[in-house]
Amino acid sequence: MGDRQPNKGLTRLYTATDWTLRQFAQEVNKIATERGKPTRYQPASVHQWLGGHMPREEVRPLILEALSRHLKHPVTHREAGFPAPVHDGCSIGTVEGLVDLGMQDMDPSRRSVIGAGAKLFSVALAIPGWQDVVGRIEAVQTGRMQHIGMPEVESVIAMTDRLSDLDDEFGGRYARPMAAAFMVNVVAPCLKADAPSEVRKAMTSAASFLSYLTGWMAVDEGFHGLAQQYYVKGLELAGASADHMTYCHILRGMSVQSVDLEHGSTAVNLANAAISEATPAAGPRMLAFMGGQQAHSYAVAKDRVNALRCITETEVALSKAQSRQGTFGGYNSATLAYHTAQVRYYLGDVAGSVDSLELCFSLRDPKYDSRRGDLQFGALLAERQLGIGHLDAACATWGKVVDEYPSIQSWKVDRRITEMIRLIRPHLKNSTARDLYERARLAAPSLAA
Structure with a gap:
């Protein structure tokens, strides 16, 4: 004692x-x-x-x-020094886990500390399977929360869409604190509120997608460990609401994260899990959305046969899709061209990758395709143009990226600018390259140091 x-x-x-x-x-x-x-x-x-x-x-x-x-803010067991509740699923533990993650992001004084400990990506992360999480939607009421209905659910969905737009336009560093604050102050209390079972299920599904989106933003900041935590919470919530499609969507997002870090085998496992869980209920748009990522993952893993098989299957699936914009990621011809470019590049066809990326840009539509993606893919195109000896073309492509760079708060774009500076330095005797380098030093002085 x-x-x-x-x-x-x-x-x-x-x-x-x-x-x-x-x-x-x-x-x-x-x-x-x-x-x-x-x-x-x-x-x-x-x-x-x-x-x-x-x-x-x-x-x-x-x-x-x-x-x-x-x-006047949610207080969790962890914050109060109490052990976590023993029950799991969409219970107090899951909701409080979201609150803890969100409150870390909301506090500007802690973000640099969080970032330092959140970059670590685990290839051995325990991913809960669908059968492990489905249907576990336990009561989490606190006793005095208000009653909610479908209007509250619709508001959460609309706000999530708006946050996604901000992320696409300005980057994860800009949007993620807002997403975290919304999660803590609005969504978590709604998950604890009194509601009919169908409303509770719909709110839990909406929270699942918001958790996924916040994880996606964390990846865009380079906080990979933190992103994985958001993704796993999203999987738990998707299972709790029996939202199978969002569960598959999150698995695919985790595969994208693995591909970005070139963990090929992990990316393949996650992409395969996503598409196998999605079928046979998925429509052609969803199959293309999943299949393109599967092909990209196989290419990073240097599995030529499966990469080519999957990209062909993706082309067939997309050709069967009726509308341009689908529910899952708006997968379209421009995205297919991007995935084709990545497959070609990782299988050794750099010139073919340039052709596919140029096609990607000719097909991109600002109404559907993100501004951040324009910069990220533009920088990739320039890198590959330089790789096949087209210095002037590379500088022209990079120049467009540099012009837009100051308005984007994105680790992914930062990484591409850093790579641009490294690649252009050996060519500074060329006046075009030297001009680009000086512009980059002004636009990104911290990266050019």
């Missing part, structure tokens, strides 16, 4: 409330009465909690609710 350590998390929260010990006890008792199970805690009990005595499991949610109401 003498070795018990003070609860620093709970003490920090208590200090922020400016309560006395008596006021803290009274607030806990008040919430217990609201929930039909009155308690009679005294200041001495609060003193014990702060000193490290662990409250009973059924009392901890009362303490968290009291703190959340007064501090």
Whole structure:
């Protein structure tokens, strides 16, 4: 007993409330009465909690609710120094995990620290299977949350769409703090609210896609470990809402992350899992969306036969799709050309890759295709133009990227600019290359140092 350590998390929260010990006890008792199970805690009990005595499991949610109401933000078990709840699925543990991740992103003073520890990508990450997560949608009500209906679900979906647009236009560093704040302040409370089962299922599905999107933004910042945490939470929520298509979409996103880092075998495993889980329910657009990534993954893994097979199957699937913009990623002819370019490049056909990337740009439509993608793919095109000896063409392509670079907050684009500077330095005797280099130094001084 003498070795018990003070609860620093709970003490920090208590200090922020400016309560006395008596006021803290009274607030806990008040919430217990609201929930039909009155308690009679005294200041001495609060003193014990702060000193490290662990409250009973059924009392901890009362303490968290009291703190959340007064501090006006969700307070999780972890933040209060309590052990995580034992139940899993779309339960308190899953929702609180989202809140913890989101609150890290919301706090500007902690983002550099988080980033330093969040870059690590794990190829051995435990990915929950569909059968492990499907249908586990346990009650997470806190007792006083408002009732929600489909309008709230529709608002979350609309806001997620807007955040996705901002990410495409300005990059992950710009959009992710907003996505995290929305997750913590709006979506997490909605997941805890009273709702009919169908509304709860729809809200959980919407939260799953938002978690995926926030992970996608974290990848765009280069925070790969953090992105994986968001992705896994998204898988749990997709299973909880029985949203099989979003589950597959997230697996595909994890494969994209692996490809970006050139973990070929991991990318293949994730892409194969995504497409195998998606069929046979998927339509041709979804199959193309999955198949293009599968082909890209096989190419990075140097599996020529399967890469060519999958890119052909993707072409066939896309030819059967009716509308230009589909539900899953708006996969279109420009995206197919990009995946074809990547397959060609990783299988050794650099000139063919240039041709396919040029086709990609001729097919891209600003209405559907992201501005960040224009810069990222443009830089790739320039790198490959230089690779086949076309210095002037490469400089012209890079020049367009440099002009737009200052308005994008993206690690992916940063990485391409850094590569551009490295590749152009040996050519500084050429006046065109030298002019490009000087423009890049002005546009990205920290990368050119």
